[in-house]
Amino acid sequence: MRRLIFAVLHDRGRFQLSRTFRLQGIGDLRWLLRQYDLQQVSRGLDELMVLDVTRGARDHAAFVDVVGRIASECFIPVTAGGGITSMAEAHALLRGGADKLLLNTAFDSDPTLCDALAAQFGRQCIVAGIDVRRQGGAHEVVVAQGARVVSNDLSAWVSHVQAHGAGELLFQSIDHDGTGMGLDTALLDLLPAAPTAPCLLMGGVGHVGHVLEALRHPRVDGVATANLLNFIGDAFLDARKEIAAAGIDVAQWGEGDAQALRNCLGAAA
Amino acid sequence: MTTVQTTPSLDLRWCTNCVAMSTRPRLSFDARGWCNACRWAEHKRTLNWDARLVELESLLARHRRTDGRFDCIVPVSGGKDGSYVAHSLRSRFGMNPLAVTVTPALPLPLGDANLRAFIDSGFDHIAVNADPNAMRTLNRAGFVEMGFPYYGWLIAIQSAVLRVATGMGINLVFYGEDGEVEYGGSTETARSAVYDVRYMKRIYLEGGYDKVLEASGLPESRLQFFRFPPQADDPSHGLQIAHWSYFENWDPYRNYLVAREHCGLREAGEANAGTFTNFAQNDQALYALHAYLMYLKFGFGRATQDACIEVRRGAMTRAQAVNLVRLYDGQYPDEFVPLYLEYYGMDAAAFDAVLDRWVNRALFDKVDGRWTPRHVVA
Amino acid sequence: MHVVVLDLGTSNVRSLTAALTWLGAPHSVATDASALESATHVLLPGVGAWDAAITRITEAQLRDPIMAHVRTRGRPLLGICLGMQLLFEASDEGTLPGLGLLPGRFRQLVPDIARGHAVPHARFSRVTGSADTGLFAGLAADPCFYFTHSFALPQLAGDGETMWCQHSQPFVAAFTRGRLSGAQFHPEKSQGAGLRLLANFLRRDGAVVACAA
16 A cells, blocks of 8 residues: 655744755644644545754754644654654654654764664664755765765665665655655666665655656655645545545545544543 | 625636636636636647747847847846846857846845845846935835835836846847736737837836826936836837747746756745745835735735746646635735835825725725735635 | 553553543553553553563563463453564564463565565555454454554464454454454554554453444
8 A cells, every 4th residue: 555644844843845955934833733633634644754854953852842742633653853863862752752763864974873773663663764866967865954965876875774774765856845846756766676665755746646646656655745835724635535536555544533432431430 | 617796796706727816907717717827828838939939049149249248138136037037048048148136125135135146146237226215206106196016116127127228238128927928917918029118108017107207296307217218119229128938938936946056046934925935026025015905906915826826837736726825815014014104104094095095895894904805715 | 441551661652642542541651560450451562673672571570460461360451563473472573582472473574566565564554354343343344554564473373353464475463362462553553443443452341431433
């Protein structure tokens, strides 16, 4: 079954829209929860991601708090990360409500940390964020929010992150990010062999048509979108119906299940 | 077609493809309910752009100089559109453009920074500063008499640019997009590469040029940059004014990406007032008032404009556009009002009285001192 | 009712306690055995490495109290993900023996990319083989649950309900054997379906509840 993931980008209390990795502040947590009734909207999603994209000094405690508040709104897996530099930070996120961790720069600056996290929490807990930028005719893998090139060989980098504990791979196209022009499925075709780990694709979704196009690609296990403006309201629920109607195998859940069960054991004290 | 009945005389419709509103002057709908801007966007996909390119090259050939002198003028603000056109003329077509800015009345720091970055990316540039007092008088007259808060500047970005052109012996001027054709309006210039001062006065200045200059009471000595050069009306002089959008498929988002890549354009950290984008119209504080007046006059604002662009370029569905318009459109420019009052030398009551004069009362009711729409985009 | 969630320190118990709170089930989180005596139900969640979890169980001396809860007091226990695995004898993931309450060994999942089976198995997947009773009462046919694991149980003998999931090979997705239940998936991360499964587990053994469902 394929996956649809909603990612929210957090920068010191404000959620961001990203266009080729340039950020625009949109609204705070109150705004987010007002535009997205996560209890409802989560029925259209396989997972949530909460990513810290702060460019300057990070406030990790505030981020952990935000992750927890978002996770408490729904009963689906939550991946959190961006800027994880220590075991303590990882621990805090997992205790605070995250189910999986996203590591990106750490695979370059501190692969031992990645090893340790995978050893303690299991590979299935580690998602490797891989940001890719086109340069001339070639592709560069970059870290630190696009500031530093770490490889010109995507395949080699994939092997590297997998050797250091990555359970899932999240490929993000910087060039497509925020353009609303669709995902860069060609990125996955760059790999000589399909990875055995789940592959997620992110960057460029403007509407469900882009999601459909990518989910039809044999190497794409899931699509993530951080498009904060184009899916407000119930759009993810509609998107899921459309994806299923298009014949793509996605999990579906009935309406009202969670609501109906609220406090149903309360009488049995 | 989606219709809302408000008063017997008002029949509001929205384009079934984008969210353009029927109140927009010169907007029309086809049998599908598509507005003329969407039809144009559709048409552009199959239009023979190669032929347009040939026309462009032939136009450029007539003006291109080999002695190093400037051969064309591009009005720029430092924003994405002028930067894109100037960059294209130089890097793709080997022209030697002179960039000209007419300094707006209340420039914003980001606008100044973007203009500086554009110039620093390697352009010859003239900044025309019309006498700010004269500019202010004309802006105020435009605000009051026409509901156009920067009317003086709107005149000058045409008249002063043409004055520079004729003054420096440059006979080719490229503005960016033809707003009527691209965003829904008259299509008379859709098949015409060049236009003239008469069109500028009729369409861009909404026929108010003479009235506003008269109302300003300014002497000729203060109006030099607001007067069109007579050579512009003389065909034998050879001055040609063109829209870049005639020759190449106009794509504001592409312009933004190129300007960012090559001309140092930076975005605002947050959305601009009244919309969800942050990469357009960052040069002057009066633009927010201009957009707000558009909202009061016609019932749609900046967010609607931006959402229509997104829908037409395939980055957003109509349903999503509706959501964003409901969320962002028609925002009162709170943060700028003290600046406006000081600029115009008005108190709040006088300022509101001008807004009241221009609001379309068939569309809005005043609730708690603010004009509130009766309609909701459908 | 009093549900005890055993926290082995390897997982995020917050989601599970949030689910219990949502359902209205009185509960507490325990890191040692002292709370087990009064527990009507025990939940054993777990994420991560087999050996680390077994070591934790040993250090906290949880093995015997868990046995007592199930065998002596005859009360229900639900193992979740790694917690389900720990109930068995062994896993290819580690070297230490499991609790051995049930026979079986967990095997590493084998990828089959051509058919869309990646490893780890990390996504919602369909679970089949359930009747509309027991753990799966009230659920639609072939409900989808969230899995995230690299090791799985290929078969399970004995009487009781057994539910299956198809990866490159079929494996046991959930089961009930007497007082013991297990879910390889995460019910607390599986939308309303998971909440219903938890409620079904907790409602067994008599507690008659009023429920909008």
